[in-house]
Structures are given as structure tokens and as C-alpha cells.
Amino acid sequence: MITVKNLSFTYKNGNTPALSDINLEISDGDFIGIIGESGAGKSTLTYTLNGIIPHHYDGDFYGAVTVNGMDTFENKPESLALHVGSVFQDIDSRMVASVVEDEILFGLENFSVPHNEIEKRISETLEAVGIADLRRRNISSLSGGQKQKVAIAAIIALKPDILVLDEPTGELDPQSSVQIFRLLKKLNEENGMTVIIVEQKIMLLCEYAKKLIVISNGSILYNGNVREVLRNIRELEKLGVNVPRTVTLCKRLEELKACGNEICISIDEAENLVRRITNG
């Protein structure tokens, strides 16, 4: 459970607040997508959930963030890391090992995972992320997308209660991106892991997330069920959000009474709608 109350943050030397008066409640088992234009405050918000702000960035911090009852102002990121696993954008600078399996091992040993469980966790995670064949590869020889998968695996292996990911599929090919989202869905549904994810691949995000938060200029503009948020298509397009094209199609068809005000967020849903309204 995460509670954000009246949170504002201005980076040192920043002219304007990166976050302004944010209020949020994230329940256990939520799957939340955070979207918004560059510089809107998405990454800053994620840094406040794992304690990186205020502990590693200087600035003016107002309000309070609590994670599983722990105030992030009073608890350092290393304590919070037992609850919140974070996958950051800049992967290269975060890698600590030279071989893939050692990268996973590093976190597990730091978290004092029993030795007899370590091997199981490493092989299970590599398999789940689809990189079992890369296990003994040198990280420097991997492509950008392969490194991204290693970074995700290293955090998932720790089995945190809450997973915060900042554009985790930026460098992944389409099917690998789907594979990561399926894995997140499984962790969310079967293990109850709370997933909070910043993502530019809006179409994929809308298919898998339960809720969407739209941030603009450091404030929350929309926060709700994915379909309800997507109904604000015109405002979202003005913000530069790449709304799923099946949603745009539904909006174009709104004048057809048979279509109602249905919002289709996937090809499956759009196919069903078209077959139904055309009796095809």
C-alpha cells in the first residue's frame, strides 16, 4: 500500500516544481500505468516511491509518501528496497556485474536470500524473462534490449511486494515487450505484486494495466480505470498521448448507434465490436 499526501518536489536549482500537490492511494495488487509527456514528472514521481527522492536528489520536498507504512522521508532507499523493486531507464549505469547470472546473483546475495534458493530463483527468473540462453553471456556483448531484460530479471528475482518500472520496454522488440507485460500481469495476478509502470508504449500499457494516471506539468490530470481515462481522448491527444488506434476508431464510430460509446483497447475487442455491429 502506498499513500502520497500533498506531495510537492522542486529539484535544487529547478525554477518550477517537478511535482505539485500530488495525492494518491495505491492499493496492494494494483497495476498502474503512468503516462504523460517528457518532463511531466513521471520519473520524478517514481523516485518518490522508492525513497531516491528525497535521499539522493537535493531539493524542496513537501508532503509525505508512505510505503507499506514506512515514511520515505525517514527510511532510506536501502530499507525501502526490501518492499519496492525499481527498474530504471538508464540501464547501463546501473549494471554492476560483467556476466548476466552474476547481475541477478548480486541482488539476491545482498538481500540475504538463502543459498539453497538462489539457484532456483536465478534459473526461474531467466526463464520467465526469456533470457535463459544469455545466462553466461558477458553483459557488454548484449544488445540494448537484451540488457533491458537482464535489468528486469535482476529486480523480479528479488520478489518485491511493489515493482516500479520506468519505461522498461523502451529498447525491446514488439514480442519481447508483450512478453514482459505478460510476465508483469502474471506477477500481479498470481503473486499479488503491485505494479507501477511508466511507459510510452501506450497501446500495450492500456491492454495490461488496470488503472492509468496521466501527469502533466507535475500534476495529476486523470487517475482512474483505463477505459474511463481513455474517454478523454481529445484532451489526451492535446497532451501528445498516442492513444491506441482502436480507441480512435471507436470514437470515429460513435455516431453509429450500434457502436454505443464502447471503448476498445485491443485488436481482440475491436474485432468483436466490428463483427457484432456489421453482423459479420
Next chain:
Amino acid sequence: MVNFSNVTFGYQKDSPAVRNVSFNIGQGDFTAVVGANGSGKSTLLKLFNGLLKPSSGSVIIKDMDVSSVRTSVLAKHIGFLFQNPDRQICQNTVRDEILFGLRCIYDDEKIINSRCEAMLSEFGFNPDAQPFSLSRGERQRVALASLLAGTPEILILDEPTTGLDYKECMHIMSIVKRLNDNGTTVIMVCHDMELVLDFAKTALVIDKGELLAHSDVKKLFMNSSILNKASLLPPQITGLSFRLGGKYSDIYTVEDMAQRIRTEIKTGRE
């Protein structure tokens, strides 16, 4: 313009990253390079401008064999935009960044300064801004402006929109499209199939270092076996068109799909 003939390249002797690849790209083409992570796309791009030299086979760019021509000479014809602008930017101001690339190509300071001012004005940059204080999208535009200052005939883009929001992405792509409309040959690695459909004319599909297909983009998105083999997914409307089949075949845009559905409903009522 570009000719790859039986090109093989490997970082290690026994496992080539690019295997026996052959294709031609004409002047003014807009070619997307697509495929799974680690399939060899970025390696293939580096063979275009001599950053890598083929182990066997030949790469001919504008009648020049990249194996025997210096990379600095090729740079006069080919602009290469890296995936991460931070690997490219090396100066402390936007002006100096643009001047840096120009001085590698031209000797005449008059030409250098006038090209630099033209790019600063066209992109609307603050010339004294520190590149690393800018957003990722802005840094990508600075890197692109530095390349375009040298007026390359061939533009190579390695995932140019990764990490950018949709507005920034469209901003970059509109610049690239305008250049392509004016005759610049564009070769772009891209994972966003909506962008590939919207901008590219042809696609090179790479799978495990081999060329799986060199196809018209629209034809590619209707070929599920190639898409599956190369870990690709079709854009949403194309995927919907493929699923529905029949009267809905060959539809690629929201507007065309909406129009076809309206027609079908009207026909049904009659």
C-alpha cells in the same frame, strides 16, 4: 545508392552477427530495419558507414567500397544518428556541438558558420544551452541537427524515437520525412511498427543475422509468418484488418477502417 552483396560480419569468428546478407537500396528510399532484439539490426547499420567492415562480401555506398574508404570520407555522405544521443554529444554548448561535426567535414569557416547558424535557426535552439541540461528529446534533436548540418545524402537512424514521448517522436519524424521527401535516403532501425507503417516505404526484416525479407511495408504487415518469425507484431489497424479479412483486407488507417465499417453497416441495412 547502397549495395550489400553477400555481407557477413562477426564480432567473434564462429558466430557471425550478420550472415550472407544481400540487398539494394535506391536513392530517396525510406527503409525500416526491423527484427528481434539481438538479431543484428544495429550491427547491420554500422556496416553502412564503415564503423564495422565486413568479414566477407562487399558494401558499396555511392560507388565507394566501405572496406577501402576511410570512415571520415563516408561521413561526408552518411549521417548516423545513434540510439542514445549521449553517445554522440561531446561539446558543452549546442552551437559547439553543431560546429564540431561541421569542422570534421568542411575546412571553410565561412561555410561552417553559415551552416551552423542555419541549423540553429531551423531547429529553434538556444545556441548557448548546455546539451546535457536538455530533455532526452531535445538532446536527440541536437544530435540530429549536428548530422543534418553536414547535408548527408544518406541518413541512418538507430531507434531514433526511443525514450521520446509521442510529440517529440512526431517532431523528429516530421523532420526526417521532410528530408526524405526532398530526396535524402533514410534507413531506420525501429521497434515501433506504427511508425514504420506511417513513415517507411520498404522494410529489411532481420532474423538471427540473416535477411528474412526485403519487402514493401504494407505487404510485410499482412504476412503473419514473417512477422512471427521476426518477433514482430502488426500495427493495430493492420492487425484488425488481417483478423477481419475479406472486405476489410488491405486497410491500414483508422479513417479507412471507419469508412469501410460505415459502408458495411449501410449495405447491411439496405
